[in-house]
Amino acid sequence: MSKNFADSSKMAPPPAPQKEVATGTCVLGPTLFFKGELFGEEDLDFQGQLEGSIEHTRSLSIGKEGGVTGNIKAKFVIVEGRVDGDIYASDSVQIRQSAKVRGNIFAPRVGIADGASFSGSVDMNHKGVAVTTRPATVQVPLSEPAAERLLTKAMG
Amino acid sequence: MNATNERMSVFGPTLRFKGELKAQEDIKIEGRIEGTIHHQQRVVVGAKGEVVATVNAASIDVEGKVQGDMSARKSIKVSQSAVVRGNLRAPSVSITEGANFNGGVTMESNAGSQGSSTPGASR
Numbered sequence: 001m002s003k004n005f006a007d008s009s010k011m012a013p014p015p016a017p018q019k020e021v022a023t024g025t026c027v028l029g030p031t032l033f034f035k036g037e038l039f040g041e042e043d044l045d046f047q048g049q050l051e052g053s054i055e056h057t058r059s060l061s062i063g064k065e066g067g068v069t070g071n072i073k074a075k076f077v078i079v080e081g082r083v084d085g086d087i088y089a090s091d092s093v094q095i096r097q098s099a100k101v102r103g104n105i106f107a108p109r110v111g112i113a114d115g116a117s118f119s120g121s122v123d124m125n126h127k128g129v130a131v132t133t134r135p136a137t138v139q140v141p142l143s144e145p146a147a148e149r150l151l152t153k154a155m156g
Numbered sequence: 157m158n159a160t161n162e163r164m165s166v167f168g169p170t171l172r173f174k175g176e177l178k179a180q181e182d183i184k185i186e187g188r189i190e191g192t193i194h195h196q197q198r199v200v201v202g203a204k205g206e207v208v209a210t211v212n213a214a215s216i217d218v219e220g221k222v223q224g225d226m227s228a229r230k231s232i233k234v235s236q237s238a239v240v241r242g243n244l245r246a247p248s249v250s251i252t253e254g255a256n257f258n259g260g261v262t263m264e265s266n267a268g269s270q271g272s273s274t275p276g277a278s279r
Contacts, residue, residue: 026168029181036175036191042168052175 030065047081064098077107088126169204185220203237216246225259 025043032048040056047063054060056074066081073088079099087093087101092109095101100117106126112118164182167173171187180196185205193199195213205220215230218238226232228246236254243260251257 026166026171028167029165029179029183031180032165032183033178034173034175035177036173038175039172040168040187041170044168044171048165048179 030063062099071103086120164200167205201238 025045026040027045028048030047034048034050034052036052038050038052038054038056040054040060041058043059044056045061045063046054046066046068048065049067051069053070054068054072054074056072058074059076059078060072060074061078062068062072062081062083064080067084068082069084071085071088072083075089075091077087077089077093078096079087079094079101080096081098082100083103085103087103087105087107089105089107091107092111093105093107095105095110095112095116095118097113097115099113102119104120105122108124110122110124112122164184165179167183167185167187167189169186172189173187174190176192176194177189178194182198182200183195184200184202185207186202187204188206188208190208193207193209193211193213195211197213198215198217199211199213200217201207201220201222203219207220207222207224209222209224211222211224211226213226213228215232216226216228217233217235218226218240219235220237221239223241225243226240226245230246231248231250232244232246234240234244234249234251234255234257236252238252239256241258243262245262245264247263249261249263251261
């Protein structure tokens with residue numbers, strides 16, 4: 001029974017790439033409009049519009065129809081659309097031919113394709129682009145007794 | 157327009173967004189959204205999704221967690237795996253047995269009127 005099942009699964013075509021898209025790269029479509037802060041820890045293909053900031057720990061691509069007004073931080077950034085703002089990458093930034101970028105780029109490796117529109121400056125020595133996995137500032141307010149204890153300790 | 161079923165945007169599980177989201181295409185939310193969602197089409201809050209927001213859409217399917225009011229022009233479906241805290245407002249609302257739901261339900265055909273006049277629902 002299990003053998004048969006294994007055989008039939010072998011016969012079956014490999015899983016469609018669509019599944020990979022669903023789990024691997026996340027695609028945000030062209031009619032999406034974000035206003036605010038976006039954080040992510042997975043590869044992202046952004047085709048929508050965003051006003052605000054993006055902080056990403058992996059690869060981020062701004063698609064042809066995508067537009068970002070605000071700063072971008074990620075590991076890899078690929079721009080095919082419009083970006084008004086600074087781009088910080090811990091690994092590399094690629095500005096493709098169809099891109100329109102106004103802002104500064106901070107990354108160890110930067111590529112700007114022929115035909116791309118770019119106005120701004122490039123800084124390849126900018127070290128310490130801290131791509132934080134998440135804003136790990138869990139601020140637990142001290143309870144009053146605890147604060148008092150700390151204070152009395154410090155005083156005494 | 158475009159084949160909405162084939163290309164549904166997926167807001168992945170590690171994505172977190174704070175702010176205002178507007179869209180005119182189907183979207184599945186597996187990540188975390190805080191703020192407001194204004195949608196013209198279908199919104200699916202996946203099993204891993206967490207939404208702390210007011211949600212407006214044509215239709216809403218909830219499989220994950222939602223905290224906030226939801227209103228839909230057509231329908232709202234709350235699945236078994238869902239955890240919902242908030243008020244629902246749509247012409248058709250369904251809640252599957254096993255779902256965790258705390259809030260009010262208003263079934264109105266005209267959910268477009270932004271809650272200005274609610275004749276029968278005075279509390």
